[in-house]
Amino acid sequence: MNFIHRAGLSLWAKKGRSLLLILLTAAIMLFILTGLLIHSAADTATTNARKSVGASLTLSANRQAAFKKMRQQSKPSSGSRPTLNMTPVKLSTVKKLTKLSQVTGYNATTQTSVNAKSFSAISTTSSMGASPMGGKMGSSSSQGDIQVNGVTATRLVDSFSTKSAKITKGRGITSADANTNHVVIESELAKQEKLAVGDTIKIKTTSTKKVYKLKIVGIYKAASTTSTQMGPNSTDASNQIYAATSLANTFKGSSYKNTADSVTLSISDPGQVSAAKTAAKKLINTSKYSISSDDSSYQQVKTSMKSITSISNKIIWLVTLAGIVILTLIVMLLIRERRHEIGILLALGEARWKIVAQFFTELVFTLIVGLVIASAGGQVVANKLGQQLTSQTQTTQAQTMSTQSGGQMGGGTPGQGTRPSGGMPGQGGQTQKAAQKTKLTTSIDLTTMVELGGLGLAIMFLATVLAAGGILRLQPKKVLID
Amino acid sequence: MLEIKSLGYWYQSPDESLFNDVNLKFEADQTYAIIGSSGAGKTTFLSLLAGLDQPKAGEILLDGQALTQIGLTAYRRHQVTTVFQSYNLLPYMSPINNLLTALAITESQHKGDVAYAKQQLQQLGLTDDQMTQNVQHLSGGQQQRVAIARSMCCDARLVVADEPTGNLDETNTEAIIALFQKIAHEQHKCVIIVTHEANVAAACDQTLKLSNGEFEWVTQPA
Ligand SMILES: Nc1ncnc2c1ncn2[C@@H]1O[C@H](COP(=O)(O)OP(=O)(O)O)[C@@H](O)[C@H]1O
Ligand SMILES: [Mg+2]
DSSP: OOHHHHHHHHHHHTHHHHHHHHHHHHHHHHHHHHHHHHHHHHHHHHHHHHHHHOEEEEEEEOHHHHHHHHHHHHTTOOSSOOOOOOOOEEHHHHHHHHTSTTEEEEEEEEEEEEEESSSOOOOOOOTTOSOTTOHHHHHTTTOOSEEEEEESOGGGSHHHHTTSSEEEEEOOOOGGGTTSOEEEEEHHHHHHHTOOTTOEEEEEETTTOOEEEEEEEEEEEOOTTOOOOOSTTOOOGGGEEEEEHHHHHHHHOGGGTTEESEEEEEESOGGGHHHHHHHHHHHSOTTTEEEEEEOHHHHHHHHHHHHHHHHHHHHHHHHHHHHHHHHHHHHHHHHHHTHHHHHHHHHTTOOHHHHHHHHHHHHHHHHHHHHHHHHHHHHHHHHHHHHHHHHHHHHHHHHHHHHHHHHHTTOSOTTSSSOOSSOSSOSHHHHHHHHHHOOOOOOOOHHHHHHHHHHHHHHHHHHHHHHHHHHHHOOHHHHHOO | OEEEEEEEEOSSOGGGOSEEEEEEEEOTTEEEEEEOOTTSSHHHHHHHHTTSSOOSEEEEEETTEEHHHHOHHHHHHHTEEEEOTTOOOOTTSOHHHHHHHHHHHTTOTTTTOHHHHHHHHHHTTOOHHHHHSOGGGSOHHHHHHHHHHHHHTSOOSEEEEESTTTTOOHHHHHHHHHHHHHHHHHSOOEEEEEOSOHHHHHHSSEEEEEETTEEEESSOOO
């Protein structure tokens, strides 16, 4: 009949009291479990976001260096107009960069414009009207009415990956379309010109005035929100066609073979962005090219997850503290009620620590049963929480996306030979994908239960120790003889 | 065996001491009866012998060693066993388990011996049925007998009992006093019984009377 045996007998003899204590413990454990679940869900979400949001490095001509060079040129050579010489990115350089372990893929883009030959481009009558200084008048030689976006694949373009632009017929451009005359045109243009997938169209390049036959492999619908760019050199959104980078290069001229205006390298782990950037800088000529990184969406997701984590930390502390206070008070109350029993044991010569140990054992048993109940209840909480957090993540990511695409609006003027570095394929598309992938599996695993059990044990221990003061001071005579 | 030196005790203030400068000796193989009017301080005195409280003055020695030196917990565990007026059984247990608990705590030679515990209870007239049900379902007299059995089953050489027969009928009282005599003489224990019953006192080897704070031998110890 040791103290463990006594604990069992006591729990069994006072079933009602034991049951109430078990339910109370279960309730407190469930609160703490909820905190732990929020915490681990936030952790998982951050990890998932890190894995799936991704980040990118954008490689493009070093404009600053190019302008500097131009200014240097202009000084001594009076008379001849200085020219801005932007070096396009060589695909061989890109191949080198894709060998970096952090880089998982790339999208090489080249933009140029051509003039419609076998069909007419959609003409826009903006409020500005056909301005006398209209782009076409002044620069008809360098600016065509059809804008060609050379891409490695259309699905890598942010408007497509965010689903703001959609392939409605046929298919998009893929890497298999390299060195072909395949193009994807906009649905409004197709409608106006009665063009369908499989049809052939003709265009004339602006620089060499050569005529090329292009085969339509797909028709896409541009984003309804995409505003037609106003002002000179403007083109209607429907006049944008997509082609392989190689085709766009051909239109620009033979010197552009195997190059790209800019290249976006996908980095799988956003945490690796700076490492990848450093490694990439070693492989490129930084005076010609500049490299910029973008992991802002990851940072944003991380920030929002951090706040959830910190809230959950506070919840755990608060609930644990409340649990300690409540349980301690109740344990003290129960122990007061059992003063007589303690006195009897003391009179028999029982060591005081063994009496404390008996109460602790009773509480541990209560805790174990309470944990079982709490884990069952926790599963329900976990499911609800998982849904809640997933939608929260998606909201955050959607916000990230809209902020970014908003910022990108009106970025570089399309149609220029070289796009300004920086704002190429924004993270928006990738973020959207991340939101879909970020399935928060908030479930109760063994680690969580061990954590919870540990916390519960600590609470029970503390409650017993605090209540034990009464046991350790109790004079048996006072409770036994009166 | 037990020596009381200049013992004094009071509750409120030293001026109102229940007894003062008490010097007594109790020996093994003897049964002692302490008599006195109600409120004389018998229970208080017994609680000091039982190691449940510390004297305000003087000391108690067991075989020449002060109780404070032995340590009250160790003294209670190994040297003394108490029968309380209010039984003080563990309420969530059967009589058998109450005995087994006492045997375990006192580290008795009979620790864990269920048959021994049963035999002790049988000796005091409890049926097998009564032994295994919760002690709270037993009558006062039955509970008192369980409390006596719990004390007798332990190895302690000193047995103190406060009105152990207060709730028993004459037959049971006689049987229990006989048992106290038996363990004192056969197991060489020292039994000290507080009682207000003349027949119980008469059955004991020695009688000590407490009145007005003074202890007085009614029968001079041998
Ligand atoms: N805990 C206590 N506090 C104050 N006075 C007490 C306490 N216990 C007993 N007394 C008083 O001490 C006296 C002796 O009590 P007690 O030893 O129980 O006497 P007896 O057992 O001889 O009837 C009584 O007057 C009683 O009121
Ligand atoms: Mg009394």
